[in-house]
Amino acid sequence: MSRIDWATDVLSWLPADAEAAVADLGAAPYRGRQLFQGLWRGHLASFEDLAVWPRSLRQAMSERYRLQRAVPLAEQRAHDGTVKGLLRLADGESVEAVLLPHRYGWSVCVSTQVGCAMGCHFCASGIGGRKRNLSAGEIMDQVAWASAVAPGRVGRVDLMGIGEPLDNYRETVRFLRLVHEPSGLGLSYRHLTVSTSGLVPAMLRLAEEGLPVTLAASLHAPDDALRESLMPVNRAYPVAKLLAACETYWERTGRRVTFEYLLIQGVNDGTALAESLADQLTFPAHVNVIPWNPVPEHPFRPSPPHQVKAFCDALLNRGIPCTVRRELGQEIQAACGQLRRTGALPAPT
Ligand code: SF4
Numbered sequence: 001m002s003r004i005d006w007a008t009d010v011l012s013w014l015p016a017d018a019e020a021a022v023a024d025l026g027a028a029p030y031r032g033r034q035l036f037q038g039l040w041r042g043h044l045a046s047f048e049d050l051a052v053w054p055r056s057l058r059q060a061m062s063e064r065y066r067l068q069r070a071v072p073l074a075e076q077r078a079h080d081g082t083v084k085g086l087l088r089l090a091d092g093e094s095v096e097a098v099l100l101p102h103r104y105g106w107s108v109c110v111s112t113q114v115g116c117a118m119g120c121h122f123c124a125s126g127i128g129g130r131k132r133n134l135s136a137g138e139i140m141d142q143v144a145w146a147s148a149v150a151p152g153r154v155g156r157v158d159l160m161g162i163g164e165p166l167d168n169y170r171e172t173v174r175f176l177r178l179v180h181e182p183s184g185l186g187l188s189y190r191h192l193t194v195s196t197s198g199l200v201p202a203m204l205r206l207a208e209e210g211l212p213v214t215l216a217a218s219l220h221a222p223d224d225a226l227r228e229s230l231m232p233v234n235r236a237y238p239v240a241k242l243l244a245a246c247e248t249y250w251e252r253t254g255r256r257v258t259f260e261y262l263l264i265q266g267v268n269d270g271t272a273l274a275e276s277l278a279d280q281l282t283f284p285a286h287v288n289v290i291p292w293n294p295v296p297e298h299p300f301r302p303s304p305p306h307q308v309k310a311f312c313d314a315l316l317n318r319g320i321p322c323t324v325r326r327e328l329g330q331e332i333q334a335a336c337g338q339l340r341r342t343g344a345l346p347a348p349t
Contacts, residue, residue: 004135010067011137025060040184070141097142107156108146113163118197120231124295136174160195166202189213200237203245207252215249216258221268222277247283256284263303264292274314287322
């Protein structure tokens with residue numbers, strides 16, 4: 001997979017990169033900071049629109065760099081305020097992002113790759129495989145879309161959309177720094193969540209980055225045989241290794257790890273499995289139970305509400321914090337990847 005060139009990828013620039021670029025054209029460094037602010041606070045669409053710059057600098061930048069922002073192709077709105085967006089990237093590929101309402105404000109769930117290589121058996125996004133990584137700027141542009149659509153400030157970002165963020169490690173980490181940058185969107189690291197299917201080496205590397213973001217590990221089963229039947233990644237990184245990496249992450253960052261657990265009727269929703277999970281969680285952790293959301297491609301069925309409650313209660317009785325994810329945007333949500341693959345969307349122009 002080709003490496004993204006940060007020297008020319010304007011949307012992936014940190015303020016220092018923007019300062020260096022304008023300095024190379026003979027302008028003062030503060031002009032670079034104006035560009036960064038214009039991109040993420042003003043949704044700048046072209047250098048020409050940066051009115052605070054002298055015409056000569058706008059022209060010189062336009063001649064040297066291309067600034068291409070993601071274009072919204074379609075939006076679906078649910079009654080609860082959830083908005084799902086399909087965004088076209090500069091090369092014609094498209095990605096999804098979902099704006100979500102909460103009691104505490106707005107969050108956005110963003111994609112990190114076009115497609116996904118992990119092949120989780122319950123996921124619609126992995127069906128076509130991974131096409132390419134997104135740049136940090138392309139991930140940022142999804143947050144910018146959400147900020148433009150949301151009635152209030154988007155204060156949290158979950159890297160839980162299409163793709164495995166840690167399979168796109170370099171751009172994911174750069175994105176975390178970009179979205180945190182105080183002169184841009186300025187989101188707290190504590191309000192950023194990186195989801196992973198369990199790429200252990202990358203999890204351990206992230207633990208050493210000095211970024212106190214929340215790590216959310218997709219577990220979905222507490223034993224290897226069952227987890228492997230759902231997630232091929234378990235062959236390379238079995239449950240014990242995954243849990244050890246999560247414990248290390250907690251030790252190094254002080255951040256309690258979240259375990260995502262999709263509940264599928266008759267597959268992984270037995271209370272004996274909840275007990276087994278509780279036995280293995282010997283460090284601070286939180287389990288986020290997600291009721292399965294049916295998609296046509298899969299035969300799985302959602303666990304009935306009483307089974308969801310029994311599973312969660314079994315964990316709570318053992319002192320493991322457990323919450324059930326609210327089902328937002330039910331009528332539009334389906335699985336990640338569905339909007340991108342539906343034929344009901346306008347063709348890219
Ligand atoms: S669940 Fe996530 S990691 Fe697994 S295939 Fe889907 S997008 Fe990839």
